[in-house]
Amino acid sequence: MRPGKSNTTAINREGNPVTIHEWEIHHEAIHPTNREAVNQFLLTKYLANRSLLTLDHYRRHLQKFLIDCPKLLVEITADDVIGWIQIHYGDKKETTRNNRLTVLTSFFAFCADEGYIQHVPVKPWWRAKLPKPVPRYLDETELAKVRLAAETLWLRNRLIIEFFLSSGVRIFELVNLRNDDVDVAQRTARIIGKGKKFRWVHFSETCALLLEAYRNIRPQGDPELFLNATGKKLTTRGVHYIVSDLGKQAGLTRNLSPHALRHSFATQLLNKGADLGFISEELGHGNLNTTRIYANLPKEELAAMYDRYMG
Structure with missing residues (x-):
């Protein structure tokens, strides 16, 4: 990840310059506590040298979930999560549903480790077991x-x-x-x-x-x-x-x-x-x-x- 490609500078209310990262979430429909948690999670991915494409993938899907489910993180239940998956991805491929569950599992596991929540509201058996794909190559x-x-x-x-x-x-x-x-x-x-x-x-x-x-x-x-x-x-x-x-x-x-x-x-x-x-x-x-x-x-x-x- 090369410098200068992941952040910009803005001025806060006190008139001081602050760094705004492209991969952060600032949507006002998301509760400030939830925004803090998700941005801390994305920061850990950034510090782990994940690509900007990966960061954007996490950011887009977590933002969608937190807008669609406006509860505080501590109030979100397993029913909320599986309901969201069924509504938005029930007719999608199993690989797509598994991908969204992976994003949510990673985020909620981070939240549990950091004390934002007590339990991860995603069940491991929700993920479909898929055969390992054979790479698509040219004959x-x-x-x-x-x-x-x-x-x-x-x-x-x-x-x-x-x-x-x-x-x-x-x-x-x-x-x-x-x-x-x-x-x-x-x-x-x-x-x-x-x-x-x-x-x-x-x-x-x-x-x-x-x-x-x-x-x-x-x-x-x-x-x-x-x-x-x-x-x-x-x-x-x-x-x-x-x-x-x-x-x-x-x-x-x-x-x-x-x-x-x-x-x-x-x-x-x-x-x-x-x-x-x-x-x-x-x-x-x-x-x-x-x-x-x-x-x-x-x-x-x-x-x-x-x-x-x-x-």
Whole structure:
């Protein structure tokens, strides 16, 4: 999380400057005591180096709940919580309901620890037990279509696609790359991942050639690597558009996302016999168990791998 992106300065009633964080809640419909609790909770997430996107996710859903349920926190019951979930998310997917319950559980657990409430009004059995999803990745045919379509893209956009496919970086890691983070000669890039953790990733020779060509045409002196048409830092929304449009151009039957490219990178490594520990390092996973989801390949993939390595 880079400085200057999460707060502004205002003047309080006494005429003194105060810091207002973007992720704080200031809605007047929420009781001041409740606002204090939720902003303290969001502060703990901020200090734990959660991304601004994550903070905004918590802020939006907690604000909605506290406006819809205007009671003091100490008066909120389990019936209030499950009633709110059923009214607003009863017809939604189980993953959506689970997500909202996770947000509320985390917040109320914090409130209980800090003495705002005595009991957490969210029951663990409300969460639906869902099977672990198999990552959505491109199969060999889809990948060939994407690579072919990418060859017609503008240089910067083609570079972005190749960087995703050959390094497996997350979208926010890509847009936050700076020019001096990248070593073309060594084909490595210094990434700031989740929790401000640094790691080095590798990229392909094709990616290195595209990088050199792109550096020759981009405005000189700007520290950010990927710039938009106006010379400003490229946003995650802009990258989503680039990737989604490429999927349509390639004739894919489903939406193409940056995360699908990341999954495709990991799946290709696994198909080629790479160790899960190595894949975990490349992806920047803090826990090897996170990487194990890539071992849950469809049976036809496993059969193909057996034929390749065992004959």
